[in-house]
Amino acid sequence: MRSTLLSRRDIDFLLYEWLHVDRLVERERFADHSKETFDGVLDLCEQVATKYFAPHNKKNDANEPTFDGTTVTIIPEVKEAIDAFSRADLVGLSMDSAIGGSQLPATVSAAGFAWIQAANVGSAAYPFLTVGNANLLAAHGNAELVDTYVKPMIAGRFHGTMCLSEPQAGSSLADITTRAEPQDDGTYRIVGSKMWISGGDHELGENIVHLVLAKVVGGPVGTKGISLFVVPKYLVNADGSIGDRNDVLLAGLNHKMGYRGAVNTVLSFDGATGYLIGEENRGLTYMFHMMNEARLGVGLGATALGYTGYLKSLEYARGREQGRPVAAKDPAAAQVPIVEHPDVRRMLLAQKSYVEGALALNLYCNRLVDLQKTATTPDERASLTLLLDTLTPIAKSWPSQWCLEANSFAIQIHGGYGYTREYDVEQHYRDNRLNPIHEGTHGIQGLDLLGRKVVVQGGAGLAAIAGEVTKTVVAAGELGGEPADLATQLDSTWQRIVSVTAAMFGSGDIEAALANSSVYLEAFGHAVLAWIWLEQLVAADGKSGDFYDGKRQAGRYFYRFELPRTAPQLDLLESLDRTTLEMQDAWF
Amino acid sequence: MRSTLLSRRDIDFLLYEWLHVDRLVERERFADHSKETFDGVLDLCEQVATKYFAPHNKKNDANEPTFDGTTVTIIPEVKEAIDAFSRADLVGLSMDSAIGGSQLPATVSAAGFAWIQAANVGSAAYPFLTVGNANLLAAHGNAELVDTYVKPMIAGRFHGTMCLSEPQAGSSLADITTRAEPQDDGTYRIVGSKMWISGGDHELGENIVHLVLAKVVGGPVGTKGISLFVVPKYLVNADGSIGDRNDVLLAGLNHKMGYRGAVNTVLSFDGATGYLIGEENRGLTYMFHMMNEARLGVGLGATALGYTGYLKSLEYARGREQGRPVAAKDPAAAQVPIVEHPDVRRMLLAQKSYVEGALALNLYCNRLVDLQKTATTPDERASLTLLLDTLTPIAKSWPSQWCLEANSFAIQIHGGYGYTREYDVEQHYRDNRLNPIHEGTHGIQGLDLLGRKVVVQGGAGLAAIAGEVTKTVVAAGELGGEPADLATQLDSTWQRIVSVTAAMFGSGDIEAALANSSVYLEAFGHAVLAWIWLEQLVAADGKSGDFYDGKRQAGRYFYRFELPRTAPQLDLLESLDRTTLEMQDAWF
Known part of the structure; x- marks a missing residue:
């Protein structure tokens, strides 16, 4: 039976066919590993998620922690799950072996942890925080703090x-x-x-x-x-x-x-x-060492919630019979599964494009973490850092916005059932609504992106992403056909982002330039995701079968239904619109 | 103290300065009424909402009804509120006086009921259903059914x-x-x-x-x-x-x-x-008699939830001090109320444009109900019915989508506090998520609009709305200045909707034409709301003061940030995009 948490097939595609994570073992830090150890960790995470985290997801929601003035009481399944997580040595997955970690690539560790988040994002929060805490302390604490606190955290104590x-x-x-x-x-x-x-x-x-x-x-x-x-x-x-x-x-x-x-x-x-x-x-x-990692982690959690909601609504849509095709309305005919209705397919395609795109972006960023950590020259490290820093507000905010939207579609596909606690998707939607808030709200990410990341070093942050996009555009262009057509669309969007950004700051009016930073964040995010989708289509090019056809159709969906949203947003930004600045408190 | 349920100032503007509902008393059905009786009913509804419905809104959410196998138990405040509603003679507000109703215009009755929904949409559901039921039965049941069932419903028994x-x-x-x-x-x-x-x-x-x-x-x-x-x-x-x-x-x-x-x-x-x-x-x-009324009522409930969330987030934004202006970052300076931040103003303006626009549309539709009921010729009645029928899927779906979005913004403005049950807005968001589902999902409204309403009688439904839009465009054009500029933008959007609709059906491929009916619903909805906003701006033209300045700024926001969303949607529709039709189940 296919898991309704995540798609291992998709993860394998992203890790091996696209990001070639197996090649990381050529680097000294990961030399003790192999594709087999990566696969083993992914298997293990899926098992722990399925066996220990998923079963009490609803129970944990319906029986939240209580405090009697002395002690916090949490349902026992949470401790069982967290202990299982520690026993499986998952706390120190990407930490140095010198302090008891497994020294795995962050990319593999993130893909593994996504299973835990998809299964039960509430219970996953405990190890999520412990891992982030231990990583920070290992990086910046002295040997005594590491011995006293980090090692017991890795051990699960x-x-x-x-x-x-x-x-x-x-x-x-x-x-x-x-x-x-x-x-x-x-x-x-x-x-x-x-x-x-x-x-x-x-x-x-x-x-x-x-x-x-x-x-x-x-x-x-x-x-x-x-x-x-x-x-x-x-x-x-x-x-x-x-x-x-x-x-x-x-x-x-x-x-x-x-x-x-x-x-x-x-x-x-x-x-x-x-x-x-x-x-x-x-x-x-x-703290920003931890915050940046946590931002990728929040984006991953939002993605995992979106992903499991997508798979559950897909399963529901295949099983629920309701209505008939527009072209065959005879009420005496049998009803069809709702996956046959174009509007349901639209909601499934939207979810697929959001959650697979978000997961791809997250793993891409985590690979940057790995490449940065193992960079051989300061220049290489600096350029990877620049790219990662610029992508981080998107990796945090985009899944928080669109995988929440995916969860809303998952509810919608379930109809009235999706609105009830008898099904899972309403909880995913409620859980996911936190993600645009914590670790820096959407508005904060927008200011970080526009006011800091894209403009540092005279615009080097923006240039770093645009440079990567150009490589993809060239690669897709060489393939010809549909990838080349999409590359043209992508290239033109990015050229527009570059020119609009220049126009915004060219005015010298910083207040006006930053006034619509949330709109900038959204347009930029969709443009990044379009790039990530083209990356996937290049990796899938020439391969046949349902999986690759699905990637291509989701990519088409994104370019036809989603990327065009950016055009009016960029027009607004270019106009240095002052509507929000000119609004007066008394007018509300 | 200003109510945080709804704005009476706005309601008065919509009813009297825009819709001129007081002129309805010139019609025989409403001849016993006057502006004073209308105002009295609005006062009464606000009082009943504030005194009986609002206080137990949270308690009702935290203590949902239970069933022990014999009896359903509901917290006692619900019965007290519903009894107060009946005692105030609010059940029969718009029903015929012959059967015990007050024979008020539906427009006034809707404005009054919105207070109840804003205060407590859960408890409001009981009278909502009773009123709809009684209206249907009064219209289609025989005298015996009316005596036996309708009269006791009006009496609250x-x-x-x-x-x-x-x-x-x-x-x-x-x-x-x-x-x-x-x-x-x-x-x-x-x-x-x-x-x-x-x-x-x-x-x-x-x-x-x-x-x-x-x-x-x-x-x-x-x-x-x-x-x-x-x-x-x-x-x-x-x-x-x-x-x-x-x-x-x-x-x-x-x-x-x-x-x-x-x-x-x-x-x-x-x-x-x-x-x-x-x-x-x-x-x-x-049943469709009731359904159409219920669809307006669902839209009104979505609007009321959006409206109260807006007012609560506004109050919060005025009181919460956090951060400093971009231009004055000195950390030694005092923090400012967050209403001073452009991105918070954007979220408030978005909410204002959604909730005031949605309320205006709803009252406009309810006035069509009144005009239709009191029409003096069959032709007049038919043309009013056509307009109302075409607007009904928008009046149901648009507030359900965008006032839910408003509630999401209300949470976001509250930050972490908004995500907790200590504040009201997370409940409004959860409550409002039902509205895109019941009384016909978003997808069903899209098929109703595109497959039925706009194409009936050779496109007379679309022509009916376009005709009204043209009247507004002409009126705004005559005012010159900003209204005339917005009129040009509105006119061009509607011309595009008409030509895109023609292109979609011109192909003869009904399956392709209807495949993206939800996208059509969304584009059409935004275009309708832009029209409703221009209507309001025409009514506010030449008037000075904060209230009117606020209307103008919210209208500007809608034309700058919202209406442009329709352009890529209409492009997609015109292309008769087949992405969802060509998607295969096996590719998911």
Whole structure:
């Protein structure tokens, strides 16, 4: 039976036929691996997802974590799943073998983790945070912090969180007020309140490792004064055993529309002991190491939710008989499966183009992570970093927008049934609605893309992507036929993006240039995805069979129904439209 | 304090400054009324909504109806609210005074009911169904049925439902299998199962009046063999007192993502006694009387949810301080309310343009109902009917799509808070997601619009709207300035719709013409709303003040950000794109 979580066939195509991830083993970091070990990890992730995560997805949603004032209670299946995840050595999948990781490519690790997210995005949030936390600490913490906290996280004994937001400071991290008071023993006393902390308290392991942004008293104002600390729930003794409770209190739980399985908390740091990571005032830089990884991870989660919703609605559409073709309306004839209706096929094709495109983009970005990590020259590394940085806001925002739309189509295909909790898709839709919000809202991603990423180094960010697009356009052009036609359409869209971007900043009116950055984000995102689709079609060229025909049809759908949306958006941007700037509060 | 349910200022503008509803009192049907009675009803509805419906909206969502195998239990606030609604004589608002109604214009009645829906769409579902049921029965039932069932519904003693769908027949009513066996006494024995019946069982009144579609045994196949029956939960004695329980059983409840306050049921008719309405085999015609009214009502509910979400997110944006303007990034400066950020204003303007546009369209359609009902010649009535019929799929689908989008923006403006159940907007979003499904899905509305409404009588449906648009274009053109510019843009869009529609059917390939009917629905919908916005701007022309400036800015937003979306859609339609037709099941 085909899985309704993800398509392994598609993953294999993306990893091996398109991205040639198997060639990464030629690099020293991955030399101990082979296509067989990659396949083994993917098999394992599918099994863990199917056996331990999927079965309690609904139960976790219907029985969200509770707090009695002392203890957070979570249904037992969550701990069983997370323990199974750790037992399978999945926490340290892409971490260095020197600290107990498997040192696999991030590309393979992401493809594997997508199975877990597709199965149960709520329960997946715990290892998601632990992995991100451990990666950051391994990169920026000293040997003692690594030994004390990272290794137990890789072993599944400790779990991790990231504590950035505060009640009065969500998108604006410059305004956090949590303070860190240096102590004589080199530790810091942490005082403040943190909001939206997923996994902030629970009994799933021996300890919880909080990574906390705080301002050392007397330091610079704004983001320049932010430092990063490890603040464990329980202090750890010198021998690694669990010591006293630290002064981190659970102030309350947030009750969400979706993602209910992941406990989300308000934490109060009442003079808790914290350990500085790296240097003072460099906290935001370290945190962005995790944030960028987390943004790819959020995009992956949105994609995984979109993907499973697509497969479930496809299965439903094949089984549900309703109505007759337009050309054969005889009511005495048998009804047909709704997959036969063009409008249902439109909703399936839209989903297919969104979720397969989003997964492709995510794996492409994760391969950039791998290439960057194993780059042999600083120039090579710098150009990979530039490309990855520019793509990151798209890899976060695009799936969050369009795979949510995919989930809406999945509901629509199910009709009334899709709106009920007896089916899965309404939960996917609720869960997915978080993704345009956390790890930087859609609006923040737009400002990041337009105000920072595309314009850095005199526009090098934009040029980096445009350069990659040109390579694809050339490759598709050489194939002739349909790929060449699509390449022409893609090329013209990108030329337009380049000229519109120049016009926007050419005016010198930065306020006007940035006023419609969300529209820019959307147009840019669709243009990136069109490129990713052409990449896939080039990889599929000359190959026959249903799978490749499906890729081609989804690509056609994207170029015919989706890419043209960008034209009016780019016109608006080029006009430096001031509608939102000129709107007055009193006029609402 | 300004209400966060709806804007009375906007309603007054639409009713009096634009639609001139006060002039309806010149017509005999409404001669007993005046602007003062209209205003009184609007005041009353706002009060009932605010006092009885709004306070338990969240409680109703968190405590959905339960069924213990015998009785449905609903939180007591629902009955209190519905009783208050009946006590205020709101059930019979637009019904004939001869049967106990207030004989108010539908336009006023709709504006009043929108308050109830904005306050609590779940609890509003009960009177919504009762009113629709009573209207149908008053129009097509004989005097005995009216006396026995309609009058107690108007008095608030009985409640009503509509029973169309079955587990195997949702969108395809031709395939219902519930059968009606004629009995010697003139009644029918009803046998079958009905699905998605809102208000199907409860203890909110003395009786529940089900209107049931069924096929008289031996009748024609398909929709031509459908008849309509009254099937009460309790039989009613000749003296009007409640008699024996009829054989209508509650088979179970459906558990929905939203709209949780409205009990939704599976009903089993196990030989229940039914009373024929009108003639055999004409049931679908009668039901469409109710369906068309219900479609306007669904659009109104979607609008009301969008509207209250808009007002709540506006209030939040004015109070929440976060970040600084692009041009003044000094972190030592105070943060500004987020309403100052252009991207937040964009999301507020989008909501404003959607919800005010949708409300305007709905009231426009309801005024067509009033004009049609009081038309003095058959020709006048026919042309009003044509216009109303053509607009109905838009009035149902457009708010269901875009006021849902408005609710998504309302969440986004709230950030993480909007995703929690501590705030209202996530519930509005969940509630609103039903509206693209019930009373005919988006896909069904698209087929209705393109395959039926615009092409009837050789394209008279399309011509009817285009004719009205032209009148507006002329009026705006005469004003000169910005209205004239927008009129040019509107005119060109409508000319394009007319020519694209002709090209689609000109090919003679009906299958291809209808393949993208949902895309047609969306493009057509945006073009209709652009017309409705220009209508409002003409009504606001020459008037000064924040309210009118706000209308103008929202109109500008719609013409700059929204209407241009139609261009690529119309290009796709003109090309008679076959992507969805050529897709093969095996390729998914």
